[in-house]
Amino acid sequence: MNKRIKTIIIGLVILVLLLVIFLPKITSSDKSSPTTPVGRMDMQIPVAVHIVNFEKLSDVVYTTGSILANEEVELRSEISGKIVHILFTEGAYVKKGDLLVKINDADLQAQLRKAASKVKLIEDRETRQRQLAQNQMISKEDYESTLNDVEASKAEYDLIKAQIDKTEIRTPFNGVIGLREVSEGSFVTTSNIIARLQSLSNLKVDFAIPQKYAAQVKIGDELDFKLSGSDFQYKARIYAIEPKIDPSTRTLKLRAICTANYKGLFPGAFANVELNLKQTDEAILIPTVAIVPELKGQLVYVFKNGVANPQKVEIGLREEKQVQILSGLAEGDTIIISGILQIRPGAKVKITEIK
Numbered sequence: 497m498n499k500r501i502k503t504i505i506i507g508l509v510i511l512v513l514l515l516v517i518f519l520p521k522i523t524s525s526d527k528s529s530p531t532t533p534v535g536r537m538d539m540q541i542p543v544a545v546h547i548v549n550f551e552k553l554s555d556v557v558y559t560t561g562s563i564l565a566n567e568e569v570e571l572r573s574e575i576s577g578k579i580v581h582i583l584f585t586e587g588a589y590v591k592k593g594d595l596l597v598k599i600n601d602a603d604l605q606a607q608l609r610k611a612a613s614k615v616k617l618i619e620d621r622e623t624r625q626r627q628l629a630q631n632q633m634i635s636k637e638d639y640e641s642t643l644n645d646v647e648a649s650k651a652e653y654d655l656i657k658a659q660i661d662k663t664e665i666r667t668p669f670n671g672v673i674g675l676r677e678v679s680e681g682s683f684v685t686t687s688n689i690i691a692r693l694q695s696l697s698n699l700k701v702d703f704a705i706p707q708k709y710a711a712q713v714k715i716g717d718e719l720d721f722k723l724s725g726s727d728f729q730y731k732a733r734i735y736a737i738e739p740k741i742d743p744s745t746r747t748l749k750l751r752a753i754c755t756a757n758y759k760g761l762f763p764g765a766f767a768n769v770e771l772n773l774k775q776t777d778e779a780i781l782i783p784t785v786a787i788v789p790e791l792k793g794q795l796v797y798v799f800k801n802g803v804a805n806p807q808k809v810e811i812g813l814r815e816e817k818q819v820q821i822l823s824g825l826a827e828g829d830t831i832i833i834s835g836i837l838q839i840r841p842g843a844k845v846k847i848t849e850i851k
Contacts, residue, residue, distance in 0.1 A: 561703030
């Protein structure tokens with residue numbers, strides 16, 4: 497009997513110990529299991545949103561270019577010889593036709609005088625023979641031979657005179673002449689640069705744009721440009737377009753002319769060019785952070801009735817902080833721009849900020 501009671505007591509003690517050990521775990525498990533899913537379903541993600549409105553959008557191309565003179569030429573001699581006179585002042589304004597440099601032509605002048613006397617002699621002979629031919633005192637063939645001699649002697653005279661003209665370097669157009677590279681007494685050849693002449697009346701801007709914009713530019717389009725280190729904005733107008741895409745850079749070369757005679761512009765200067773291709777008055781722009789890339793395109797989350805709904809969109813132009821939406825959104829839509837990584841389709845969200 498005592499042994500039986502002792503066994504019962506030991507069993508009860510073991511049962512109590514088991515209850516003490518496992519009962520708290522069972523209780524906590526029962527409490528947590530029903531509340532966890534309920535808490536997740538009811539949780540609202542705080543987000544910031546942006547309300548879609550129509551805005552003005554300019555399609556602007558930013559590129560670089562160079563300032564060019566309206567006309568520019570390197571003055572060189574057409575013949576070799578010694579410079580006997582330099583008749584220009586460096587940096588001075590010169591007019592078309594002004595004599596700038598004279599090259600020694602003493603030998604050519606002597607040849608010209610000889611040719612001139614020969615022309616006079618043959619012309620006098622032609623005059624006498626013409627009278628004789630009219631009286632049929634010489635043959636027609638003899639007179640025609642003399643006429644040929646007259647033309648040949650005149651051609652020789654003109655050739656020598658043309659050579660003398662090449663010893664005079666004259667201004668091809670109005671402009672400002674630069675620094676001279678030679679001195680009086682220098683022997684020059686056709687490869688020597690004497691000076692540079694530039695017309696600064698209307699400066700030009702050379703620049704290039706990517707080929708994707710080639711169909712959007714036309715002659716007459718205006719552009720703005722700035723010089724490095726300056727905030728002043730100059731204006732120019734496109735007047736010529738290269739008819740071919742550069743195959744090495746895949747760019748289209750354009751040339752514009754300044755619409756005014758600006759002071760402070762010099763040929764060869766570096767320019768930052770801003771070209772406005774077109775402007776859209778009713779463009780939809782949204783913050784770039786709202787775009788969610790996916791395998792087949794892009795989407796945004798639209799807030800509606802407290803729920804985040806995914807919406808596929810087609811994007812257009814990109815700016816630094818904004819992107820154009822071509823389709824998929826309408827004016828007045830509310831798109832989510834924060835907490836994007838936490839959101840899943842159909843998730844409940846709460847607006848905390850409108851931007």
